[in-house]
Amino acid sequence: MPDTALPPDGWIGRPMPRAATRRLIEGRGRYTDDNAAKGELHAAFLRSPFPHAAFGITGRDAARALPGVRAVLTAEDLAPFCRSWRTESRAFPGLVSPEQGPLARERAVYQGEPVALVLAASRAIAEDALELVEVEWDELPAVTDPAKALDAASPSTHQGLTSNLAWRTEFGGGDVEAAFASAALVVEERFTFTRHTGVPLESRSVLATYDPAAEALEVRMSHQIPHQMQVHLADLLDLPMGRVRVIAGDVGGGFGIKMHVYPDEVAICAASRLTGRPVRYVCDRIEALMADIHAREHVMQARMAVDAEGRILAFDADDIQGLGAYSIYPRSSTVEAMSVLRTVGAPYHFGAYRARLRCALQNKVPTGQYRSVGHPIGCATTERLMDLAAAARGEDPLEFRRRNFLPEAMMPWTNPAGGRMAELSHTATLAEFERLLDLPGLRAEIAAMRARGRCVGLGFSAVVEYTASGPGAYGPAHVPVAAMDTVVVTLEPTGDVVARASVAEIGQGIQQGIVQVVADAVGVPPSHVTIHTGDTASAPHGGGAWASRGAGVGGEAAWGAGRKLRAEILKTAAALLQSAPEALDLRGGQVVDANGTPRMALADLASTVFFRGHELPGGVQPQFTATHQFRREEDVFLTTNGLQASLVEVDPDTGIVTPLRHWVVGDCGRLLNPLLVEEQVRGGVVQGIGEALLEACRYDPGNGQFLTGTLADYLLPMADNACDITVGHVETPYSGSALGAKGAGEAGTCGAPAAVLNAVNDALASRGARVSELPITPTVILRALGTLEASE
Amino acid sequence: MELPDEPTADIALTLNGEAIRARVPLRQNLVDWLRHGAGLTGSHVGCEHGVCGACHVQVDGVVVRGCLMLAVQADGAAVETIEGATSSGRIRALQDAFFNRAALQCGFCTPGMLLQAAELLERNPDPSRAEIREALSGNYCRCTGYHAIVDAVQAAAASLRA
Amino acid sequence: MxxxxxxxxxxxxxxxxxxxxxxxxxxxxxxxxxxxxxxxxxxxxxxxxxxxxINRIPGLDAIALADGVLSIGARARHAEVLASPLVRQAAPLLAQALHHVAHPAIRNRGTLGGSLALADPAAEMPACVTCLGATIVLASASGKRRVAAEKFFLGVYATAIEPGELILHVEIPAIRPGWTHAFQEVSRRHGDYAMAGLALALRRDGSRVAEARIALCGVESATRRQAEAEAALVSGGVGAACQMLGGLDAMGGDEVTAAHRIHLARVLLRRAVGTED
Structure with missing residues (x-):
């Protein structure tokens, strides 16, 4: 157990803006496409216009002849420079996911799959050349609907596959049949969750520079996990890891979209190697909507058994996941579905669970880990069943939840879904939630609105999230994912501290959190701490940004490194001051004695060590660079909990749903920086509202063509259809770490769709209507109300 | 960069207060030229089809989408980007409020958002939350959920009125 | 891209x-x-x-009101039309509808003539000028010609503009005493193209509708005067007019079906009659 002496008046827990955002506010950010390399070529991809087609590239001469075009490349051209890959996971034995390369060969299996690559003097010229590449397309039947994909009669997603079933499993615990047989109440619903995608405002972009003399590759890219890309690019391009440098500068949002190995990005690196020239590629928005990972296509049949006293007996969930044409590399798409099924029932006590999962291959872009991976589906499923049961019992939905929350006294507890529930604070969170909402007042307000004829509804959701994945998540699966983090802190001659961290900044503010941790750990003000992340040449290896892990994992590494440096500083100071390290402390950049009396400025100590080493006593060899690597040994995940409420208004004539207000109380353990945590929550909630009401990746059910290829079709929340969000906290520090921080960045997204779904159903209840499909479009509402026939 | 066979035009404009001459490809839009021709990378490209607002710049005193105007159309115009608005101090109150309120996360939308918010405050020094939300509804932010942005614009408006 | x-x-x-x-x-x-x-x-x-x-051609953005006719230059920006006191006075329908047109930066640049020339069936301005009985004045090298809005919009992105022609300006009869305007729209998000929109001009005789002019956007492939619904509104009230809207040749779509659009047109008509000003 590391030293856990958090200073009483420290920087951890203070609301502070992220210092580096000053640059971004002044237009001085450096996102990938803000960089240029001398002699660079611009890339554009020819992508399959069909969801499923055999193809042959029959002519490249016209494209090559266009002035300014340097190369027109196909899979065969890149093959000598880059090997292919296949997604495998020991967690999912027998997972079906065919071999993939940087460009498709002979067959395209999703619309948007890259099939050829043009390098030219400008992007515009590269796009001109794409039109001149001659391709013979032979369109094949496309598999789109996940349930139909599993029919024996369905066409195959890939040549040579006899089934579109990528993987299936069944798991759980307890006697489900007995629970349902003995239940006083069974509620059941069939949910349809439509594909979404993340839409970071900066699209994926890469600038790859291969130096043939040094046999080294430098890649600037907009990515959440530069070290992961270093591992995979070294592997795929057969280079020593040390000769691959990946630099993720300012990253314009990620949300999970930028944590995968995409064929196009690998192709750019291979193309730079082939040409010996820098190659720049920016995925445009059309390409991004079509070929960035999608997520959350599920058809879920779920039921819940409740006894006569209103206690949950069991859940039974049967999920079909539409995972796309490949299981995403390297983590696999199946992870999302497992997360869905592990999240069902998570806030509650129940005795039996059965989960059935079938993952269907489709001729659609692969799905992958998008913010709050799978949780929103599991949460919406559970929370809707909770409301249905409460309604059937004629009971207040919060009272029904209160009775069923997993009692604190039972924790830690491994539930029948296999989820280990530890240190959750349902009771305190509910109390704070009720205080924040002022429920009696809110209910009166709602009654008054309804009396004026307004169709409003209030919905709740309880959230449990598995955050900050430890080595037990991907390690046993033999997927090379770093669940550990490394922080290196260095004392500079001026007394400033520089931290180099393996966490990645994608806007969530983790840099600021780490600065505050280092400041407290060492004993200097945050203004004296500079942090570097995102460049594999300077930042040590570690996990990057995923699974809300920065504070819970990276924070521990920062604390450990900072404490080591502090100890070394005090040891050196003691030698210089002829004192004992235990008699000294380091506060605010000053070495002080037990009374707090300054004895020596850290700047003086540092300059003595670096510039006047001759003044040091014999035998003193200060080590002013300290490293700490942290891996959590206990608890594969850190569970967090929370509650959300959504107030919506439904226009029953038009079916338009307007979110009016939203409330969140969350417990993410120790808050390193409540300001940034709250804004993570708010941003997450609005992504969840988008998921609930607006966002959908749609495909033509007939020919499989992608229909939502622009931002005029893929609807995002805007300022005037989002609402104000009230955020409260309960703080239960995780007992197994120095700082006690858990994950915070995804909880908003986890619970918001469920709360909105319940709110809409609350609004519709008086009209006898009910919805169970996301997004809840006007069409969904009008069909539920009987205004439109199902066929309309 | 001279591009082979690319039709171009010569333009002269005032860019962030400075007289500039440049040769631009006819088909290049304003924001691409600002970023790659003029080296002003503070304006961003988010969608290239006029939906997201990341490319907002000011042309002859009004905020426009930089992806929906050709660079050649800026001939004779006064163009101001986030870099110019920053150095003139014109949007300082908004910038301070965005910083203090953490009204940005990844920051990609922020330059466009700031210019649009500044135009709102010029016209309406005391906007309601609903008015702020409507005025900024052509600027996507995927990170913040907008609440902090609305707070920041209100705070800036208050500080400017004080 | x-x-x-x-x-x-x-x-x-x-x-x-x-x-x-x-x-x-x-x-x-x-x-x-x-x-x-x-x-x-x-x-x-x-x-x-x-x-x-055409952004350098002088005079194409003029807004003027004379002799009971509001003239709006083709290159008048949406923001200028929206801010114009003359427009608010003579054609309040346009000002109401322009609130639904996109977002501020688009309105700073987008023009009335551009919107009419494009003839997107979901766009607001074509429905407004049709409702108001506007005349679109076109010019070509061989001279000027005037086309009634009712004859101008021919289909999806199709208009009466001939090759070589340019819209010069639009002439809108100023609102007459006793008349009121209303614009109503349903879109997924504010500023999006309409799932359905309705432009209405009314004259009442007491509480009874004496004259009505109706045009829709987002419903049929080309906006037009809804003469049958107008007549029914006058003769039989809003219920009868809604009945007539059942005969619309509404566009289908992946997300919004023809029946859905007809339903919305009826909702909007009910809302517009009673909220006009």
């Missing part, structure tokens, strides 16, 4: 512009605000050989 190549001309006078358009024929596209054309260029969905930029 970069445009294909095109030639570009920026005439300084109307006659130069018309001459260029006459030469360019079908290959030439007029670039006004560009807020619809530019996305289509970027997406390579539009590939004109020549762009004729």
């Amino acid at each position: 970069k445009p294909a190549r095109f030639d570009y001309a920026r005439p300084e006078t109307l006659s130069d512009a018309l001459a260029i358009l006459a030469d360019g024929g079908a290959e030439a596209s007029v670039l006004a605000g560009g807020q619809s054309l530019m996305p289509m260029l970027n997406l390579r969905m539009a590939r004109p050989g020549m762009l004729v930029d």
